[in-house]
Amino acid sequence: MGRIDEGAVATAFTSERQLRIDGRALTTFAPHSGFWRTLDGWVRTHANYPHHRARLLAALGLPKDASAEQLGKVLSERNSAEVQETAYAAGALAVAVTGPAPTDHQLIEYLEPGASTRRLAPAELPAAGVRVLDLTRVIAGPVATRTLGLLGADVLRIDSPRLPESEDAHADTGFGKRSTRLDLAEPADLDVLRELAATADVVVAGYRPGALDRFGLAPEALPGTIVVQLNAWGWHGPWAGRRGFDSLVQAGCGIAELTGDGTQPGVLPAQALDHGTGYLIAAGVLRGLTERQRTGQAARLRYCLAGTAQWLLTTPAEPTAQAPFDPTPYLVETPSPYGLLRHARSPLGYQGVPGGWQHGPSRWGSDEPIWRA
Known part of the structure; x- marks a missing residue:
């Protein structure tokens, strides 16, 4: 049961x-990732990976060492859809915040x-x-x-x-x-x-x-x-080939607007x-x-x-x-x-479920490409 x-x-x-x-906590979002006000609304960017940050900054005409504040200023001078499509064409990640639609x-x-x-x-x-x-x-x-x-x-x-x-x-x-x-x-x-x-x-x-x-x-x-x-x-459909992450899908599917406080978009609690x-x-x-x-x-x-x-x-x-x-x-x-x-710990709960994993993570990329048996 x-x-x-x-x-x-x-x-x-x-x-x-x-x-x-x-004892160290993880940094889940980089400074260049988040919601940004635009001329006509909001966009959500994702720049956690260095190559995504570099593409985003280059697409917007910013130097590779541009600060988050510089990014915010440039975005505030553009329309959301323009930012979204400019980023997409450059292989970067930015999505206009929109309302829910079927x-x-x-x-x-x-x-x-x-x-x-x-x-x-x-x-x-x-x-x-x-x-x-x-x-x-x-x-x-x-x-x-x-x-x-x-x-x-x-x-x-x-x-x-x-x-x-x-x-x-x-x-x-x-x-x-x-x-x-x-x-x-x-x-x-x-x-x-x-x-x-x-x-x-x-x-x-x-x-x-x-x-x-x-x-x-x-x-x-x-x-x-x-x-x-x-x-x-x-x-x-036209978005099938686009890159995306949870935070961007929340922005593009209406969740960010629905969870906002009326002054800016919001997010789900997870x-x-x-x-x-x-x-x-x-x-x-x-x-x-x-x-x-x-x-x-x-x-x-x-x-x-x-x-x-x-x-x-x-x-x-x-x-x-x-x-x-x-x-x-x-x-x-x-x-x-x-x-x-x-x-x-795992949230699975049924009679006989293991209390935990047999082992923790190995270092990324450090194992041999073979099956155990």
Whole structure:
């Protein structure tokens, strides 16, 4: 029998804010990320990664060492839509704050399943013996695979050595998995990735539509594998190929306007699109494993942050009071190569669920690109 502990869920949904590394708190948003007033409203920028900050500043004609104050001044002299499209053309990230509007984004999109002869041996944990290839970054995808790792899966995360990653972020989402780096521009590394994908039970990919197809990793190229695809803005329409993060989707889908105080936009009390989508993906994978065991069909599932946002905006809910919340009972300590981690425990609650992960995060990119067995 499952049970929901609202305190555990609230703590897990803010895991990046709860994490302490040898007592040090993480910086979740950089100075150039946030809401900025424009001539006709507001925009939200995301510049946590150095290359995104550099692109944003260059797109707006600012020097690479421009301060947040200089950025704010330039944005105040432009229209929101102009900033949004100028940033997009330069590969930067800025989204105009808009009101809610109906969309056709689905919470889960089901594609035609593949055929599989793979079966799992009986085990105590629901994902024991499952090989999960994790091709995701930031929060939503890594939360999904972190959850599958808790439930017994052998999770191997692959990153490119060409893309920077926050090791603090990996310290939060790297529990229960291993991490390696492969350069897909190198034929030998690409061969390794293809072999890992071909022998995986599950592939979770968090890139824009078509980004991995040219490497032979399209769902139809992996017929016996459960394939989950995740992006920010959905799989159809003019925004499908755009980069995005939770904070930007909140701005572009109407959540920022609805949670504002009348003078400026607001945010949800957690990056709920990321975390919520992550747990939905984990649940979808578990259902997919069950269906593969029963029918021999390997599921093809698609998720997007905008779909989760649309579901939140259109699902009736009773208003609740915002009571003070103490996360302390839901925090535990785990040693790691990064130092002593004080972190949120898993919110999963059912009879027999592990009390915690078998191991904390390894250092980002430090493991061998092989399955455990």
